[in-house]
Amino acid sequence: MAKKQIPLKDMNRGIDLQDTKFYENLDEDLQGAFSPWLVMRWASSVANKDLAPHYLTMINDFCNSNFTILSKHPNLFWKLATIAGAGKGQYHKWVPPGKKAKKSKVQTFLAEIHPTYKLEDLKMIEKVNTVDELKALVRDYGYEEKEIKEMFK
Numbered sequence: 001m002a003k004k005q006i007p008l009k010d011m012n013r014g015i016d017l018q019d020t021k022f023y024e025n026l027d028e029d030l031q032g033a034f035s036p037w038l039v040m041r042w043a044s045s046v047a048n049k050d051l052a053p054h055y056l057t058m059i060n061d062f063c064n065s066n067f068t069i070l071s072k073h074p075n076l077f078w079k080l081a082t083i084a085g086a087g088k089g090q091y092h093k094w095v096p097p098g099k100k101a102k103k104s105k106v107q108t109f110l111a112e113i114h115p116t117y118k119l120e121d122l123k124m125i126e127k128v129n130t131v132d133e134l135k136a137l138v139r140d141y142g143y144e145e146k147e148i149k150e151m152f153k
Contacts, residue, residue, distance in 0.1 A: 003033060004030055004032075004034055005030075006026065006033055006034065008042060008092075010022075011039065011042065012042055012043070012089075012090070012092045013089055014078075014082070015039075015043045015081050015082055015084060016085045016086060016087070016088060016089050016090050017087065017088070017089070018082040018083070018085035018087065019020055019084060019085075020076060020078070020079045020082050020083060021026075022082075023074060023078035023079075024075060027108055030150075031074065032069050034074050034078075036063070036067070036070065036071040036077045037067075037071065037076060039077070039078070039081055040063050040067070040081070041065060041095060041097070042092050042094065043055065043059050043063075043084055043092065044056050044060065044095070045050040045092060045094070046091060046092055046093070047090070047091040047092075047093055047096045048090055048091070051086050053087065055084050055086075056082035058063060058083055059081065059084050062084070062100065062112040063077060063080050063082050067094045070073050078094045078120045082107070083085050093146050101119055103119065103122070104126070104139050105127075105150070105151045105152075105153075106126050106151060106152065107119070107122040107123065107126060108133060109138060109141075109147050109151060110126065111118040112127070113141065133153060134152075135148055135152065138151060
């Protein structure tokens with residue numbers, strides 16, 4: 001038997017109309033199928049250009065902050081998600097998660113020597129330095145010429 005799923009139209013409508021009892025009124029199987037992550041993905045994006053910033057901001061502020069903790073309390077999570085509701089039904093668009101940026105070999109090296117730097121910082125270091133400066137840095141860390149050549153392909 002296929003696993004029960006919460007109908008998306010019902011879930012989105014529950015958020016839009018601020019139905020705080022929606023989760024509580026689900027049967028046990030549907031409560032087991034409840035996914036805070038999916039609720040957040042669907043609820044945060046609406047086609048209405050005037051309301052889109054509202055939904056995105058509200059879901060981010062109330063549901064995404066402390067998501068790890070909140071996701072363990074689905075009824076509370078649901079109630080927080082309903083805060084974003086605008087009082088009338090909206091068309092919700094699926095926004096797929098972004099693809100994780102892949103580091104270049106040089107950025108991977110820079111991450112090893114600067115473990116607290118963000119990827120954007122590593123990209124900036126790579127961008128503002130010349131290839132010769134970066135090769136010299138890699139040499140200073142004891143890499144062999146063969147490894148350096150491979151890193152800068």
